[in-house]
Amino acid sequence: MADRVLLTIGTKKGLFVAEASRTRGRFALRGPFGPGVAVYATLTDTRGTPRIFASSCSAFFGMKVLRSANLGRSFQESASAPAFPKDDGRALANIWSLESGDHRRDLWCGVEPASLFHSDDDGESWELVPGISHHEHARKWQPGNGGLCLHTIVRDGSHLHLGISTGGHYRSEDGGRTFAAANTGVGAGFVPDPYPEFGQCVHKIARHPGAPGRFYMQNHGGWPDRPGIGVLRSDDDGRTWQSIAKGLPSDFGFPIVVHPHDPDTVYVAPLDPATRTCPDAAPAVWRSENGGGSWKRLSRGLPRKDAYFTILRDAMAIDDLKSPALYAGTTTGQLWMGQEGGEDWSCLFESLPPINNVKVAVV
Amino acid sequence: MTARAERFVTVHVPAPLRDCCGGTTTLAISAGSVRGVLDELERRHPRLHWNVCDETGALRRHLNVFVNGANIRDACGLETALAPGDTVTILTAVSGG
Numbered sequence: 001m002a003d004r005v006l007l008t009i010g011t012k013k014g015l016f017v018a019e020a021s022r023t024r025g026r027f028a029l030r031g032p033f034g035p036g037v038a039v040y041a042t043l044t045d046t047r048g049t050p051r052i053f054a055s056s057c058s059a060f061f062g063m064k065v066l067r068s069a070n071l072g073r074s075f076q077e078s079a080s081a082p083a084f085p086k087d088d089g090r091a092l093a094n095i096w097s098l099e100s101g102d103h104r105r106d107l108w109c110g111v112e113p114a115s116l117f118h119s120d121d122d123g124e125s126w127e128l129v130p131g132i133s134h135h136e137h138a139r140k141w142q143p144g145n146g147g148l149c150l151h152t153i154v155r156d157g158s159h160l161h162l163g164i165s166t167g168g169h170y171r172s173e174d175g176g177r178t179f180a181a182a183n184t185g186v187g188a189g190f191v192p193d194p195y196p197e198f199g200q201c202v203h204k205i206a207r208h209p210g211a212p213g214r215f216y217m218q219n220h221g222g223w224p225d226r227p228g229i230g231v232l233r234s235d236d237d238g239r240t241w242q243s244i245a246k247g248l249p250s251d252f253g254f255p256i257v258v259h260p261h262d263p264d265t266v267y268v269a270p271l272d273p274a275t276r277t278c279p280d281a282a283p284a285v286w287r288s289e290n291g292g293g294s295w296k297r298l299s300r301g302l303p304r305k306d307a308y309f310t311i312l313r314d315a316m317a318i319d320d321l322k323s324p325a326l327y328a329g330t331t332t333g334q335l336w337m338g339q340e341g342g343e344d345w346s347c348l349f350e351s352l353p354p355i356n357n358v359k360v361a362v363v
Numbered sequence: 364m365t366a367r368a369e370r371f372v373t374v375h376v377p378a379p380l381r382d383c384c385g386g387t388t389t390l391a392i393s394a395g396s397v398r399g400v401l402d403e404l405e406r407r408h409p410r411l412h413w414n415v416c417d418e419t420g421a422l423r424r425h426l427n428v429f430v431n432g433a434n435i436r437d438a439c440g441l442e443t444a445l446a447p448g449d450t451v452t453i454l455t456a457v458s459g460g
Contacts, residue, residue: 060414060423060425060426060455060458061380061423061426062413062414062423081413083418084418085418086420089419091417091418091419091421092418
C-alpha cells in the first residue's frame, strides 16, 4: 500500500523533496538537489518503482534532466537533455514540463522555445516531436513574459493536449504524430481579434482521468474589455471552450487543478491582473464543485492581509488521498497545504526559494 | 616542450565541468581556432561540449572564453586563431541572482 506523500518542489535555487506519512502530520524536507539553479518541471513517475524526474535550468551550462530512483534521496543527471537538431536553428532555453507516457519508459517533455520532445528510454535520449515542433504555426507563436514555452502536456490515451504560451491549445488524436489548434472559445486580450485561431496565452490545462472529454483551462484573463476569457471549460475533448469565470474575483491566474475524485470540482488561484499578486493582498484559492457554475473562496489559515505573492502555473497540486489536500507554492517561498480539499490551510515551509513547481504523489 | 606538445593548445576546464572530462583540469587539444577547440570537445567530450555550447554551436551566453588572458569577444569570437602553446580558458561570467 502506498504510505507516503511525496512532494517535489522546483524552485529558483534547486529542487527540494518533502515527504510525510499519509496523515501528512509532518513533512521532512530534503535538498536542494542540482547545482542550485532554477527547476521548472518535476514529475514523480509512479509506473512501477517510483522515480522522480526534474529539469534543471542553468544560465551557465544549459538544460539538464535530473533523475532519482530512490524517492529523491539523490539525483543523477540523465545521459542527455532534449536538444534541437543542429540544422533547426533553435536552441533549448528551458524545460517546462515532464510527463509520463504510455509505456514504462516513455516520457514527454515540453520546452522553450515551444516544442515537444519524446523519450522511450527514461530520458536517456530524446527526439523532437515534429508534429508540433514543426507545426505550420510554430514560427508565428510569440513569447509571453515567461518565454515561448510549451508548459502543459495532458494525455488521454492516444489523445494529447498541449498548452503553449503564447500559442494556445493544440490537440492530437494520433498519439502525438499530428496536432491541430483547438481554441474555439479561447479568447485573447492582446491582439485585435478576440478569438484568434491560435496564439492565445494559455496558462494551464487540467483534466480528470475519469471524465473523458472534460477539460479545464486557466487562460490569460484580466482584460476589462474581454471579461471572462480567463477560466474555461471544455466538454468535447478540448474542441470548444466556454467561460466559467463568473463569480471569481478575477479571471487572471496561473494554475488550475481538478479534484482527484470528482471531475466537477476544480480549483483556481485568482490574481490581480495588474500586479499578478493576491487580490486585496489577501490570498485565497477558489473552488467550484459544479464544474465552474459557482465558486467558493477558501482562505482559512492563509494570510488575511499584506500578502503579495504569486502562485505560478505549476505551483499548485492536489494529492489523491481519500480527503485530498491541495499544495500551493508561492513566489515568496512559502509552501502551503490546504487539507480537507482546500478548506484548512497551513504553511509547511515558509522560507524556501521562490517556488516554480509543486507536484505531489502518494507512493 | 616536446614536439607533440608544441602542436597543442591547453584548455583550462572550469571546476563545475571537470566531471564531464574525467576530472581533469586541463585538456591538450590540437586546433587552429577556438571553434576548432569546441569541435574537438564535441567529439571527445560531448557532455562537456553541451555545457559550453548550445545545439546551434553558439557559446552559452553566461560563459566567457579567453585566449592567453584575452576575451575572444574582443578578438574574433569563435574564429579567434590559436597557435601551438596557447592557453584557452573557459570561465563562467559574473552573473546570477
